[in-house]
Amino acid sequence: MFRPVTVSLLKYNRINFQKIALQQCFATAAEPKVIQKTEKSAEKPTEHNFSFTMNMFRGQLESKEAFPFPDVLTEEQRETLHMLMDPVERYFEEVNDPFKNDAEEKVPDNVVKGFWELGVFGLQAPIELGGLGLNNTQYARFGEVVGKYDLGVGIFLGAHQSIGWKGILLYGTPEQKEKYLTRVTSKDIAAFCLTEPSSGSDAGSIKTRATLSPDGKHYILNGSKIWISNGGIAEIMTVFAQTPIQDPKTGQTVDKVTAFIVERSFGGVTSGPPERKMGIKCSNTAEVYFDNVPVPVENVLGGVGNGFKVAMNILNNGRFGMAATLAGTMKTCMKKAVEFATNRVQFGKKIDSFGAIQEKIARMALLQYVTESVAYLIAGNMDSGSKHYHLEAAISKCFASEAAWNVCDESIQIMGGMGYMKDTGLERIMRDLRIFRIFEGTNDILRLFVALTGIQYAGAHLKELQNAFKNPTANLGLIFGEASKRVVRTVGLSSPPSMDHLVHKDLISSASVIAKNLDLFGQTVESTLIKYGKGIVNEQFILNRLANAAIDIYTSTAAISRASYSASKNLESADFEKLLAQTWIFEANERAASNLKAVSSGKHLDYFSKLSQISKKICENQGVVQKNPTDAL
Ligand code: MYA
Numbered sequence: 001m002f003r004p005v006t007v008s009l010l011k012y013n014r015i016n017f018q019k020i021a022l023q024q025c026f027a028t029a030a031e032p033k034v035i036q037k038t039e040k041s042a043e044k045p046t047e048h049n050f051s052f053t054m055n056m057f058r059g060q061l062e063s064k065e066a067f068p069f070p071d072v073l074t075e076e077q078r079e080t081l082h083m084l085m086d087p088v089e090r091y092f093e094e095v096n097d098p099f100k101n102d103a104e105e106k107v108p109d110n111v112v113k114g115f116w117e118l119g120v121f122g123l124q125a126p127i128e129l130g131g132l133g134l135n136n137t138q139y140a141r142f143g144e145v146v147g148k149y150d151l152g153v154g155i156f157l158g159a160h161q162s163i164g165w166k167g168i169l170l171y172g173t174p175e176q177k178e179k180y181l182t183r184v185t186s187k188d189i190a191a192f193c194l195t196e197p198s199s200g201s202d203a204g205s206i207k208t209r210a211t212l213s214p215d216g217k218h219y220i221l222n223g224s225k226i227w228i229s230n231g232g233i234a235e236i237m238t239v240f241a242q243t244p245i246q247d248p249k250t251g252q253t254v255d256k257v258t259a260f261i262v263e264r265s266f267g268g269v270t271s272g273p274p275e276r277k278m279g280i281k282c283s284n285t286a287e288v289y290f291d292n293v294p295v296p297v298e299n300v301l302g303g304v305g306n307g308f309k310v311a312m313n314i315l316n317n318g319r320f321g322m323a324a325t326l327a328g329t330m331k332t333c334m335k336k337a338v339e340f341a342t343n344r345v346q347f348g349k350k351i352d353s354f355g356a357i358q359e360k361i362a363r364m365a366l367l368q369y370v371t372e373s374v375a376y377l378i379a380g381n382m383d384s385g386s387k388h389y390h391l392e393a394a395i396s397k398c399f400a401s402e403a404a405w406n407v408c409d410e411s412i413q414i415m416g417g418m419g420y421m422k423d424t425g426l427e428r429i430m431r432d433l434r435i436f437r438i439f440e441g442t443n444d445i446l447r448l449f450v451a452l453t454g455i456q457y458a459g460a461h462l463k464e465l466q467n468a469f470k471n472p473t474a475n476l477g478l479i480f481g482e483a484s485k486r487v488v489r490t491v492g493l494s495s496p497p498s499m500d501h502l503v504h505k506d507l508i509s510s511a512s513v514i515a516k517n518l519d520l521f522g523q524t525v526e527s528t529l530i531k532y533g534k535g536i537v538n539e540q541f542i543l544n545r546l547a548n549a550a551i552d553i554y555t556s557t558a559a560i561s562r563a564s565y566s567a568s569k570n571l572e573s574a575d576f577e578k579l580l581a582q583t584w585i586f587e588a589n590e591r592a593a594s595n596l597k598a599v600s601s602g603k604h605l606d607y608f609s610k611l612s613q614i615s616k617k618i619c620e621n622q623g624v625v626q627k628n629p630t631d632a633l
Helices: 005-019 052-056 075-094 098-104 109-118 136-149 151-164 166-171 174-184 307-341 355-383 390-415 426-437 443-470 472-490 505-538 540-568 574-600 602-621
Strands: 190-193 209-212 218-229 236-246 253-263 269-271 285-296
Touching: 052 390, 052 443, 052 505, 052 540, 075 109, 075 136, 098 151, 098 426, 136 151, 136 307, 136 355, 151 166, 151 174, 151 190, 151 218, 151 236, 151 307, 151 426, 166 174, 166 236, 166 253, 166 307, 174 236, 190 218, 209 253, 218 236, 218 253, 236 285, 236 307, 253 285, 253 307, 307 355, 307 390, 307 426, 355 390, 355 540, 355 574, 390 426, 390 443, 390 540, 443 505, 443 540, 505 540, 505 574, 540 574, 540 602, 574 602
Parallel strands: 190 236, 209 236
Antiparallel strands: 209 218, 218 285, 236 253, 269 285
């Protein structure tokens, strides 16, 4: 969880370099270089992928999971949501005390008892198994409420259900669900045990092992996990361990990760003391040790050897929840800042009349609106059966955690000395927020994940084109379609994919800005592949800029989709939402275009190389290189 980023990135880089087998490289635009993973891992271009972001890497507009903005709740579901949320909100207002929780580094037992009674430990579990049966959109709304009041409690509840028992919901057999979901919705806390001392971002490198007992009835689990949220209090854990598997092709025994449902009561499970943290102090974080723990074979979750995918998909599935939660946190920060700005008089005027403050407030509003739009767009798509939301989920987590940090920081700035005081509450929120850019996949790793996965997808399509040339008569449609696209582009006649028909008429000019960048994005990815081939995995300065451009284009799309939807429904806030969307799209797309330009500009490549040299020198020197001016002569 808290693993130093640089080490993790290096490791990630190395691993992907080894794993990604890039094959033939074509030299010209007609013969592009192709990036692909090993045959087993290549994205299959034949399976249509509706992800907006994935298709952005090909310069294609795939609108299904972006427009119209999802509206998945029935009237009844809306009512149920309010019925459930109102008491929860009151409980946070009247009973839960975030200051006390933070100071005592614990949520008092009586408060926890109240949360159990409200049913908030089982939000998405089926009603017949004791849960509230909420869908993702409803869950997002719950997250937003928690995020408004207490992020420490948010992690307590989120580590329990967003990742702790989510695997049982997603992959459990009917028996496992019956046995365990009834418990985690009524009395037992759950935890997700992946991270280890030597395995943070590089999740596939875990060392905890599980081997089959001689009678074949149990796996014997040994190893240790660190920084496990709820690790000191969980009774039920989703634990990831290496298991020996016989490769059916070679007959050789190899290690593959398997997920297990482990009960503390199995014996041999112990945990360390609560970690002393910067923030989210009331949530328990601890080491967990497994010493010859007998885990019944029926507690394998998702199949032997499938644990890495199980872990990734649990994380993918929960990431939008973080965005929703932080959209709530931003509301709280803004409320405090705006209350202050509209009352505080300096130089004879309320400070909200000054441009410098207006810019801060407006940018906070943009970040909050966009985060909320992204969270509900993803949740709605998931509720409508989306299968390929992992890039969008990663984007939502990166964007929200940075947006919330920025909003909290600027709220403190607006409030000046008052913002710095503990009693204002922003100090705690800022400490709580810092971890969100680190855990559930560091933002650095998730950016590389977005860029490399998107590039791999685009590369697989280029590979498909390459294969088509092997049998041109059978693939004339594909070849001519692609060839004419390139010719049109080469002579400057291409027009970007149009979003005009998908947005409100007042937003058409903003839509063309996004569409233009979408097109530019596809071209940039293609030329990057042609230039670097397999070497792209080592170009993290470039991958980061591609990821940043993807984030800006996707968040712009979420905002325009939502604002168009609000306009189509004549919502009271529709005009204001248009203003927010237009403003965000201007800002984000200026940045996206500049990031895309940087990827192929000589000046920027020189700048990246200089940054790299500086970093190397500092690391060699284990700190600053130059002498202090007073020592220099
Ligand atoms: S929990 C700990 C969080 N830890 C992490 O997130 C680990 C981050 N690391 C990784 O994600 C992976 O190791 C990376 C890949 C991405 C670096 N979805 O060769 P590979 C497939 C689907 O690239 P690696 C915590 O912090 C890939 O396609 N599939 O892998 C607690 C390939 O498949 P195939 C994926 O280089 C926080 C295969 O895997 C994904 O080893 C508490 C191998 O790929 C993916 N994402 O590493 C939070 N990635 O072979 C509380 C890879 O078929 C939550 N693959 O091609 C609170 C929220 C608030 C809610 C409140 C409301 C209540």
